Amino acid sequence: KHRVFSGIQPSGGLTLGNYLGAIKRFVDMQDQGIETLYCVVDMHAITVWQDPEALRRQTRELAAGYLAAGLNPDRSILFNQSQVPEHAQLGWIFNCVARMGWMNRMTQWKDKAGKNAEKASLGLFAYPSLMAADILLYHATHVPVGEDQKQHVELTRDIAAKFNNDYDVAFFPLTEPVIEGAATRVMSLRDGSKKMSKSDPSDMSRINMTDDADTIAKKIRKAKTDPEPLPDTMKGLDDRPEARNLVRIYAALAEMTPDQVLADFGGQQFSAFKPALVDLAVDKLAPISTEMARLMQDPAEIDRILAGGAARARAIATPILERTYDIVGMVRG
Ligand code: AQP
Known part of the structure; x- marks a missing residue:
């Protein structure tokens, strides 16, 4: 049992x-x-x-x-x-x-x-x-x-x-x-070698469940990345921890595998991927933070x-x- x-x-x-x-x-x-x-x-x-x-x-x-x-x-x-x-x-x-x-x-x-x-x-x-x-x-x-x-x-x-x-x-x-799913270790948005954590002194390093849509958008827009376009499979992200982290976050929120995400976004720049991630994150997180605020009353x-x-x-x-x-x-x- x-x-x-x-x-x-x-x-x-x-x-x-x-x-x-x-x-x-x-x-x-x-x-x-x-x-x-x-x-x-x-x-x-x-x-x-x-x-x-x-x-x-x-x-x-x-x-x-x-x-x-x-x-x-x-x-x-x-x-x-x-x-x-x-x-x-x-x-x-x-x-x-x-x-x-x-x-x-x-x-x-x-x-x-x-x-x-x-x-x-x-x-x-x-x-x-x-x-x-x-x-x-x-x-x-x-x-x-x-x-x-x-x-x-x-x-x-x-x-x-x-x-x-x-x-x-x-x-x-x-x-x-x-321990399963695409996001078993979500990393800091500022440093792909550090875990995203509630006690990190930088608020820009994490998305809080109480952040509003504008704050989520700003944090994702400013998240550290690199200048290369996204590859077609996760193998191509082996040495790109910040990019890998954002793809995994997308996958977990969308309930897809990271490779499925790259099948959609492979070849595209972060200037195209980040706005899609913002929309997805706001879509999934806003109802939760709204309900949290209601319950807290x-x-x-x-x-x-x-x-x-x-x-x-x-x-x-x-x-x-x-x-x-x-x-x-x-x-x-
Ligand atoms: N970055 C993360 N990615 C995936 N899972 C995470 N967890 C925490 N951070 C990440 C998981 O959340 C659960 C609860 O964690 P916790 O509150 O007991 O403490 P923690 O693991 O020490 O989390 P924080 O956010 O880093 O807190 P502080 O900053 O206080 O130490 C656990 O299942 C954890 O794996």
Whole structure:
């Protein structure tokens, strides 16, 4: 039986990378009729400093983004992590299963802590262990994520395997990452070697889900490219990361393969391709940002949906946590 879990941090506004790499695929999986749980991982967000008011707003905005993109709270379980305390409880147990060396090897830890690891929070170091708890608390079998999260899902498998081995049980599943589609790693519009990210200091590097049509048009017009026309197949873009990124974005938005896009645009200049990409992006993103703005006018309704989702999530999580405590040897009264 399939069960899907995934989450996004409310650590800023949503980007086109989050949409194409994650949310759009969350909706596809829901629509395939799979059991799906989608989380706003607020406890992950505070591994780096978050202003409390901003965190509250971003949590609701991310929930609004999920809903506006097509997640249906009757079909998917939508909730925020801190309302299901079992995540933290299982996370602690996994802190005692995972090894320091495993965490030390995580590229996200190395990127985010940088040379100043002494000053990073303990939570940032333990991030992948809490992420393993997020997933395994529901015995999730599949996790749709962007390319950058692959290593963390593999670590989740390592934690599950070590737990099962240490306690001689076949309890936690070995969860599969699901990384598919044309845009599993959307790159910065300013630098084709960097991931598009909500925390990039340059707003021109990313398209935000709340950008209006003029802003989207300006950012795509100014996106870095090269002077060559587009080739006929993706092979021709091997050494052209910025051009490759725009073709992949087009493909993901249009639900085509990148080679199909080049079958239409091969031989053409960016002066022809970019306006087509602007039209497509505005066409796909404007309805979502309009709906997000509408939903944000009623934060109490968003809070009600998150609380309802949390209650449903807890109903799945509680027996799994209780059984975990039992396996570990915790006395229950
Ligand atoms: N550029 C991207 N391309 C494809 N997928 C992406 N994701 C993020 N950026 C891209 C996917 O979005 C999901 C949620 O990510 P997250 O919020 O947990 O944190 P992140 O991966 O660290 O994303 P950001 O935008 O780069 O946030 P900051 O700047 O706060 O670190 C994940 O499935 C991720 O793969």
